[in-house]
Amino acid sequence: MAKIWVEAYGCSASFSDSEMISGLILNGGHTLAESSHDSDLNLIVTCSVKDATANKMVHRIKESNSKPLVVAGCLPKAEQKTVEKFAENASLLGPNSIGKTLEVIRSTLDGKKVVELQDSDIRKVGLPKIRLNPAIGIVEIASGCMSECTFCQTKLAKGDLQSYRIGDIVRQVNTELSDGCSEIWLTSTDNGCYGFDIDTNLPEMINSVSDIPEKFFIRVGMMNPMYMPRIRNELLKSFESNKIFKFLHIPVQSGSDKVLNDMKRGHTAKTFRDTVEKFRNKFPNFSISTDIIVGFPTETEDDFNMTLNLLEETRPDIVNLSRYSQRPGTDAAEMVQIDVSEVKKRSKIAYERISKISKEINQSWIGWEGQVMFDEEYEEQVRGRNFAYKPIFVNERPKIGQISSVRITDATTHGLIGKILS
Numbered sequence: 001m002a003k004i005w006v007e008a009y010g011c012s013a014s015f016s017d018s019e020m021i022s023g024l025i026l027n028g029g030h031t032l033a034e035s036s037h038d039s040d041l042n043l044i045v046t047c048s049v050k051d052a053t054a055n056k057m058v059h060r061i062k063e064s065n066s067k068p069l070v071v072a073g074c075l076p077k078a079e080q081k082t083v084e085k086f087a088e089n090a091s092l093l094g095p096n097s098i099g100k101t102l103e104v105i106r107s108t109l110d111g112k113k114v115v116e117l118q119d120s121d122i123r124k125v126g127l128p129k130i131r132l133n134p135a136i137g138i139v140e141i142a143s144g145c146m147s148e149c150t151f152c153q154t155k156l157a158k159g160d161l162q163s164y165r166i167g168d169i170v171r172q173v174n175t176e177l178s179d180g181c182s183e184i185w186l187t188s189t190d191n192g193c194y195g196f197d198i199d200t201n202l203p204e205m206i207n208s209v210s211d212i213p214e215k216f217f218i219r220v221g222m223m224n225p226m227y228m229p230r231i232r233n234e235l236l237k238s239f240e241s242n243k244i245f246k247f248l249h250i251p252v253q254s255g256s257d258k259v260l261n262d263m264k265r266g267h268t269a270k271t272f273r274d275t276v277e278k279f280r281n282k283f284p285n286f287s288i289s290t291d292i293i294v295g296f297p298t299e300t301e302d303d304f305n306m307t308l309n310l311l312e313e314t315r316p317d318i319v320n321l322s323r324y325s326q327r328p329g330t331d332a333a334e335m336v337q338i339d340v341s342e343v344k345k346r347s348k349i350a351y352e353r354i355s356k357i358s359k360e361i362n363q364s365w366i367g368w369e370g371q372v373m374f375d376e377e378y379e380e381q382v383r384g385r386n387f388a389y390k391p392i393f394v395n396e397r398p399k400i401g402q403i404s405s406v407r408i409t410d411a412t413t414h415g416l417i418g419k420i421l422s
Contacts (some may be wrong), residue, residue, distance in 0.1 A: 002030050002109055005039035008132075009057065010047025012187040012221060014073055014095075016124070016138035018045040021072065021101050023128030028102040032130065041068040041109055043093075046075035051325030054079070061087050068108045074158070077117050079328055089113050095158055096120060096143055098127070125164050125172040135183055135375045135401040137176025141169055141205060142188040145224075146196065158189050163198045166208050177214050182401050183375050183385075184209070185219045192223030192231070203234035210241040217373060219389060222249040226266035228275045236282055246283045247389035250275060251291035251320075255310030256303035259296055263332070269310050276314045285365075287388040289318035294350050295343030296324045297335035304346050308353055317361050317390070319354040323347045355413050362411035365390065369421065372406040374398040383415075391415035 004025050008018035021043065022032055033039035042064040046057045057075050065087045072093035076083045083092060091108040093100065094117035107114040124140045131137070142163040173184055186209065188194060195201045202223070209218060218241075228235075228250070239246065252272040254260050260268060272290070280286045292307060311319065323343050326333040372384040372392050382400065384392040393415055398404060410417040 002040040002105070003033040003038065004030050004105065005033040005036040005042045006045070007036070007043075007060070008045035008073075009053065009060075010045075010074065012138055012185055013140055013143075013189065014045050014047055015132055016140050016187060017073065017095060017098060019129040019131055019138065020098055020124060020127040021045065022130035024098070024101045025105070026130060027128050028105070030105070036064055039067065041070065041105060043070040043072060043105070046071060046073035048073075048075040048078045048327070050322060051327065054082070054327075058082070058086055061090070065090065068111075070104055070108055077158075080115075080117065082328070091115065092117055094118065096162075098124065119159055119162075125168040126175075131179075131181070133376060133400070134180060135373075136185060137173065137179070137181035137183070138185045138187055139169060139172050139176065140164070140188055141186050141191065142194050145190040146193045161190075161193055161197050163195045163200070165198065166195075166200060166205050169205060170208050170212065173209050173212060177212070177216055180401075181216070182373065183217045183219065185221060187221040190224050190227075191221050192225075192227035196227075201231050201234070203231055203238040206235075206238040206241075206244070210238070210243050216243060217385075218244045219247065220244065222251065224265070224267070225250050225252060225271045225275060228267075228271055232275060232278065236278060239279070239283065245287075245385065245389040246279075246285070246387055247287040247289070248275075248279060249289040249318075252310065253291055253293050254296065254299070254303065255307035256299065259299050259303045262298045263293075263296060269306070273310070273314055276316075285388050287318070287390060288314065288316040289320070290314075290316045291320040291322065292350060292354075293322050293324050294346040295338050297332055297337050299324075299338065299346075304350075308350065311350075311353060311357060315357050315361060317358065319358070321347065321350055321354060359411065359413045362390075362413070362416055365408045365416050366411055368408045369405065371403055372418070373403045374400060376400070384418075392418050394418050394420050396420050 006018055006022050008015050036042050048054045069090040071083050071090050076092040077094045091104050091114040093104050096119040097116040099120050100116040104114045144159040144161045146161050255269050257268045276288050372386050374382045374384040376383045381393050382398050405421040406418040408416045408418045
């Protein structure tokens with residue numbers, strides 16, 4: 001029996017993995033430490049999607065390497081040599097090897113390094129969990145993806161698409177609800193291609209989850225635009241359910257079709273534009289989140305201006321802006337790179353444009369009144385969400401899971417400020 005510290009970084013799938021790892025640790029007779037300082041073993045669930053993120057992972061690995069260490073998640077799978085360079089004795093656990101957690105911990109505590117990076121056949125549904133947030137149930141619906149993006153390491157880390165059966169997902173959602181969760185996140189590497197490998201699709205799965213009779217809310221996670229034409233009409237119908245947040249995360253990455261082709265994204269700017277238009281036409285105040293990469297090796301000044309024009313035209317509520325960074329093992333890392341100063345200049349211009357759009361959209365919500373569910377502790381405040389998944393902060397201190405009537409009184413670039421009415 002040992003005290004084990006678990007920390008996680010990256011996407012919601014990584015945090016879901018950490019919840020399952022913690023559940024397996026407790027079921028295996030160990031305890032969870034309060035910090036990395038009072039643990040017998042440290043376990044880090046890593047992310048490697050960006051260069052800055054990978055550098056942060058390396059920093060945490062070096063800081064945690066004074067005692068037995070397990071490095072889990074995407075970084076050891078995508079960049080094994082990088083991890084071993086800074087922690088040669090650390091054991092490694094891949095994102096699809098969670099079933100080996102207890103064996104890896106046992107061997108590491110005994111002083112033996114273990115490398116478990118191969119994909120096991122275990123499904124990430126039905127495993128024990130220790131939730132990071134008691135109100136939110138993170139349910140992984142698949143692992144891997146069908147894309148071949150030239151800038152991304154995710155395929156190297158998580159492999160090809162492996163969708164989980166709808167019945168297993170519904171059972172997992174029921175478990176989350178019976179444990180007191182009021183919000184369900186349906187997450188994977190790419191929700192858009194869910195089910196294509198098992199003769200089903202995302203709308204069918206969403207409909208099955210929505211049919212569960214309990215009162216709860218569903219956040220549908222990230223999906224790439226390339227699969228939208230195949231499922232969009234059915235998805236529009238699925239989103240009619242009052243249980244589903246009127247919110248989509250669809251990363252366009254660039255407004256230039258030439259750059260999108262060089263990225264091997266498999267979609268055009270029009271695919272993104274049409275999706276935004278159809279969802280906002282059907283659902284008033286529909287929230288759109290997207291991702292933009294500036295400074296991709298083949299991006300010209302004209303290409304960059306196309307991205308700015310697309311942002312102005314579609315006006316996303318949220319834009320996750322990234323400067324392009326070379327990720328080892330990707331095709332784009334071998335291309336001639338744009339000068340760093342030029343990338344910084346474009347990033348600054350894009351950031352200012354994005355901030356302006358976000359603030360204007362948020363200010364349009366001032367005066368709105370409606371139901372808000374408070375679901376997260378956020379920087380010593382409680383953050384709530386309305387039907388469009390807009391982040392809402394209040395001066396009061398509501399309980400996690402509480403639903404209240406709120407009036408929006410102010411807005412910032414990053415969220416709405418409100419007052420509880422009842």
